[in-house]
Amino acid sequence: MQHLDRAVREWTPQTLRDAYLAHGCAIVRGAVDPAMLDRLREAIDRAYLKTSDVHVYDAAIREADGELTGFEMADTPLLRGFLDLLYAGQAYKGANVAARRVHGSSEVANNFQVPLKLHVDAQYHGPTFTVNFWTPLQACGVDSPTILLVPVDYKRTRAHVGFTGKKLREGGEFYTDFFDLGSMDVDVVKRTFGDDIFLCPVMAVGDVVIASNWIIHGSHHTATMTQGRKSVEVRFIGTRMDVRRDGWLTKLIWLFLRGKARPFQDLR
Numbered sequence: 001m002q003h004l005d006r007a008v009r010e011w012t013p014q015t016l017r018d019a020y021l022a023h024g025c026a027i028v029r030g031a032v033d034p035a036m037l038d039r040l041r042e043a044i045d046r047a048y049l050k051t052s053d054v055h056v057y058d059a060a061i062r063e064a065d066g067e068l069t070g071f072e073m074a075d076t077p078l079l080r081g082f083l084d085l086l087y088a089g090q091a092y093k094g095a096n097v098a099a100r101r102v103h104g105s106s107e108v109a110n111n112f113q114v115p116l117k118l119h120v121d122a123q124y125h126g127p128t129f130t131v132n133f134w135t136p137l138q139a140c141g142v143d144s145p146t147i148l149l150v151p152v153d154y155k156r157t158r159a160h161v162g163f164t165g166k167k168l169r170e171g172g173e174f175y176t177d178f179f180d181l182g183s184m185d186v187d188v189v190k191r192t193f194g195d196d197i198f199l200c201p202v203m204a205v206g207d208v209v210i211a212s213n214w215i216i217h218g219s220h221h222t223a224t225m226t227q228g229r230k231s232v233e234v235r236f237i238g239t240r241m242d243v244r245r246d247g248w249l250t251k252l253i254w255l256f257l258r259g260k261a262r263p264f265q266d267l268r
């Protein structure tokens with residue numbers, strides 16, 4: 001998966017955006033300063049002492065740290081450049097920061113969650129395009145659970161999960177009635193996208209998975225992953241359901257504006 005998983009120095013905002021749109025996600029190794037994540041983890045641990053909720057959000061992180069909320073994670077030239085390009089033509093802003101703790105097989109501790117089943121975040125957060133910078137607060141993927149992704153472009157995923165903008169039934173929580181929930185069954189995903197479609201990255205502190213509210217994902221947990229894992233999701237939200245703006249007409253206009261194509265030059 002070299003094409004979607006690279007070291008920070010091997011990406012530019014443009015190549016990152018292109019890979020992200022092609023695969024529905026991308027991984028940036030060493031994207032974030034580990035010292036900042038250490039400080040964030042300490043604040044999150046303190047904030048967890050004050051709640052029985054499984055999540056700790058940006059407001060509680062700021063209260064515990066006095067300064068950081070978690071959004072600072074995205075303040076790097078690459079990640080900001082990526083967001084600016086991805087959301088070209090629409091406004092975007094920080095939506096929320098949510099810390100999560102997923103338990104390993106030997107520990108079911110307080111406010112640790114069971115590993116999450118496959119879902120798309122749009123089921124819970126709604127359809128407006130949301131970028132999720134997912135990052136662990138310690139190494140994970142060997143001794144502790146990591147994230148599991150179905151790296152498929154977001155429009156294909158959206159079609160697969162049955163989203164048309166119309167409810168398929170009534171009575172469900174959040175936005176779940178808009179989705180064909182059976183489409184996110186592991187066997188259905190394998191049958192549709194192939195047995196080896198699942199991506200379960202081994203992650204170091206500082207590595208970031210960039211996902212969206214339109215990717216099928218969950219937690220990856222095996223019996224050998226005995227330890228719990230802490231991670232943080234830093235979300236940015238736009239104003240529309242779509243971000244892709246590189247249809248053939250847009251491309252032609254860009255080439256034209258940059259002086260690389262002059263389709264009308266002989267029509268004077």
Ligand SMILES: O=C(O)CCC(=O)C(=O)O
Nearest residue numbers: 116134146147218219233
């Ligand atoms: O951390 C996990 O295992 C799952 C995370 C998730 O569902 C998310 O970031 O939206």
Ligand SMILES: [Fe+2]
Nearest residue numbers: 119120121217
């Ligand atoms: Fe999720």
